[in-house]
Amino acid sequence: MSATIMLRTTARVLRQLAHDRRTIVMIIGLPLVLLTLVYYLFENQPGTFDRVGLVMLCVFPFVLMFLITSIAMLRERTGGTLERLLTTPLHKLDLLFGYGIAFGLLAAIQAAAGTGLAYWAFGLHTAGSPALVIVIAVADAVLGMALGLFFSAFASSEFQAVQFMPLVAFPQIFLCGLFVARDRMAGWLHALSTAMPLTYAVQGLQEVGRHADPSGLIWRDLCVVVGAAILALGLAAGTLRRRTG
Numbered sequence: 675m676s677a678t679i680m681l682r683t684t685a686r687v688l689r690q691l692a693h694d695r696r697t698i699v700m701i702i703g704l705p706l707v708l709l710t711l712v713y714y715l716f717e718n719q720p721g722t723f724d725r726v727g728l729v730m731l732c733v734f735p736f737v738l739m740f741l742i743t744s745i746a747m748l749r750e751r752t753g754g755t756l757e758r759l760l761t762t763p764l765h766k767l768d769l770l771f772g773y774g775i776a777f778g779l780l781a782a783i784q785a786a787a788g789t790g791l792a793y794w795a796f797g798l799h800t801a802g803s804p805a806l807v808i809v810i811a812v813a814d815a816v817l818g819m820a821l822g823l824f825f826s827a828f829a830s831s832e833f834q835a836v837q838f839m840p841l842v843a844f845p846q847i848f849l850c851g852l853f854v855a856r857d858r859m860a861g862w863l864h865a866l867s868t869a870m871p872l873t874y875a876v877q878g879l880q881e882v883g884r885h886a887d888p889s890g891l892i893w894r895d896l897c898v899v900v901g902a903a904i905l906a907l908g909l910a911a912g913t914l915r916r917r918t919g
Contacts (some may be wrong), residue, residue, distance in 0.1 A: 681770025827913030
């Protein structure tokens with residue numbers, strides 16, 4: 675893997691995104707709109723937004739990044755761009771980590787904007803630092819991106835890519851502890867949630883909400899999310915082919 679080639683790939687992806695304003699709006703603007711809806715939904719229920727809104731700061735970017743990157747990589751695959759790129763000195767990991775850095779930068783902007791809106795406009799209160807909320811939200815967005823890159827290999831059309839949403843994202847949202855505390859789930863559901871990386875992002879944010887100082891559990895959860903993202907990128911590299919068909 676070459677740092678120079680990887681950074682060139684990052685620049686190429688950023689240039690493509692700069693010319694796609696709808697994608698920029700979706701990544702940065704749509705989570706803010708959804709977070710606003712969540713706030714007004716629970717406006718008359720004191721304390722509820724502190725619990726639900728905090729979790730949504732990582733759920734929304736995770737879902738959007740999965741959807742956008744799976745479609746973006748599918749276009750690279752089906753349009754012949756990927757095959758042409760892989761005939762150059764570009765390594766598979768240069769491509770994937772280039773995507774990761776590019777979308778990670780956008781995720782950082784989105785996470786900062788969402789966290790700022792939640793704390794200063796909607797009065798979100800957490801015992802821990804907002805900076806730590808941003809770090810976990812960015813890590814979870816990168817995880818969604820990595821999973822999107824991986825699962826794009828199993829789709830032959832954009833419609834099929836979207837169909838992976840109920841398979842990959844929805845179960846993680848249902849079992850992450852947002853709707854029902856994990857210790858109140860049936861044993862087999864608790865076991866499934868333990869195997870899902872979104873669970874650890876949500877658990878980390880909940881720890882930030884409860885504790886003023888970062889606990890060991892927060893760092894462990896963050897490491898699990900980052901490790902899962904790296905693993906997904908490695909698996910995605912295995913799906914890339916220098917020849918299609």
